[in-house]
Amino acid sequence: MAEGHVITVTGPRAADSLGVVDAHDHLLMDSPGMPGQGFTDPANAIEEVLEGLATGIGTIVEMTPIGLGRDPAGLRAVAEATGVPIIAASGYHRDAHYPEGHWVHRASVETLAARVFADLTEGMHPADWLDPSLPLDPARAGAIKGGASYHHISRGERRRLEAIAAASAATGAAILVHSEVGTAAHEIIDLLESAGAHPDRIALAHLDRNPDPELHAEVAARGVTLEYDTIGRTKYHPDSVVLDLIEAVAIAGHLDRIMLGLDLGSRDYFRAYEGGPGLRYLMTAFTPRLRRRLGEDGAHRILVANPARFYALPEDGAA
Numbered sequence: 378m379a380e381g382h383v384i385t386v387t388g389p390r391a392a393d394s395l396g397v398v399d400a401h402d403h404l405l406m407d408s409p410g411m412p413g414q415g416f417t418d419p420a421n422a423i424e425e426v427l428e429g430l431a432t433g434i435g436t437i438v439e440m441t442p443i444g445l446g447r448d449p450a451g452l453r454a455v456a457e458a459t460g461v462p463i464i465a466a467s468g469y470h471r472d473a474h475y476p477e478g479h480w481v482h483r484a485s486v487e488t489l490a491a492r493v494f495a496d497l498t499e500g501m502h503p504a505d506w507l508d509p510s511l512p513l514d515p516a517r518a519g520a521i522k523g524g525a526s527y528h529h530i531s532r533g534e535r536r537r538l539e540a541i542a543a544a545s546a547a548t549g550a551a552i553l554v555h556s557e558v559g560t561a562a563h564e565i566i567d568l569l570e571s572a573g574a575h576p577d578r579i580a581l582a583h584l585d586r587n588p589d590p591e592l593h594a595e596v597a598a599r600g601v602t603l604e605y606d607t608i609g610r611t612k613y614h615p616d617s618v619v620l621d622l623i624e625a626v627a628i629a630g631h632l633d634r635i636m637l638g639l640d641l642g643s644r645d646y647f648r649a650y651e652g653g654p655g656l657r658y659l660m661t662a663f664t665p666r667l668r669r670r671l672g673e674d675g676a677h678r679i680l681v682a683n684p685a686r687f688y689a690l691p692e693d694g695a696a
């Protein structure tokens with residue numbers, strides 16, 4: 378049983394009360410790096426979340442970071458309308474999401490860290506910190522996003538990863554880092570650790586884009602969590618690849634380091650926007666196959682226990 382609390386947009390909540398956790402998703406987002414693929418309508422998000430709820434999703438981790446149209450008030454509205462707890466994110470993405478001239482390119486590591494710290498401990502900035510004089514939203518972030526490029530961590534990404542490591546060290550908040558096509562895993566972990574983050578607080582997203590069970594076992598052996606999110610992403614590979622990967626990593630002894638998310642990061646992926654696979658896919662299409670592979674206990678550990686432990690904060694969210 379997971380101990381401690383998570384911080385949701387509607388307040389703290391016992392980590393052992395989350396149910397099935399979609400450990401990496403998006404409900405409201407509009408990235409300058411993905412023109413025309415924004416999804417910003419809370420009514421559509423509510424429709425999608427209610428459909429997910431009906432299939433058994435208990436909690437959603439909404440990993441939209443600073444600069445991608447993060448909408449704390451919208452997330453509160455979705456959580457209140459559906460009753461589904463939402464853990465929101467602070468932190469920063471990889472370079473591709475920040476246009477030239479964006480404030481993140483010239484901010485010091487100290488400013489980058491202070492803004493994440495404020496999001497986590499006071500409340501999220503309502504407009505991506507574009508106008509620092511605006512009052513903070515009452516909803517606090519409960520996790521931190523990071524990002525790196527393909528086989529490479531740029532200078533700007535390095536500064537932002539150093540900043541989020543410092544914010545994690547100060548608060549105990551979990552860090553989920555976008556790995557581009559599953560690359561640069563060890564380099565990302567090395568950098569975060571040298572900047573003060575504990576491996577237990579680090580997860581890497583999209584590692585299953587590079588479904589290499591030996592590499593993943595090495596990452597898990599460092600104490601880092603693997604977050605798989607190509608479920609239903611048939612354009613990359615069939616779900617059987619993800620199931621084979623999970624089974625291989627479990628046999629290598631790392632079942633307790635795996636979490637799953639759908640990472641619906643563009644409007645084409647939502648049923649509420651007349652696309653797919655939609656939020657319900659995790660429980661309707663994938664989980665029955667996961668249960669057949671691993672049994673009820675193995676599926677429960679991946680869907681419920683591991684994310685509860687990963688996203689839990691040691692005390693009330695701040696050191």
Ligand SMILES: [Zn+2]
Pocket residue numbers: 401402403440640642
């Ligand atoms: Zn994402």
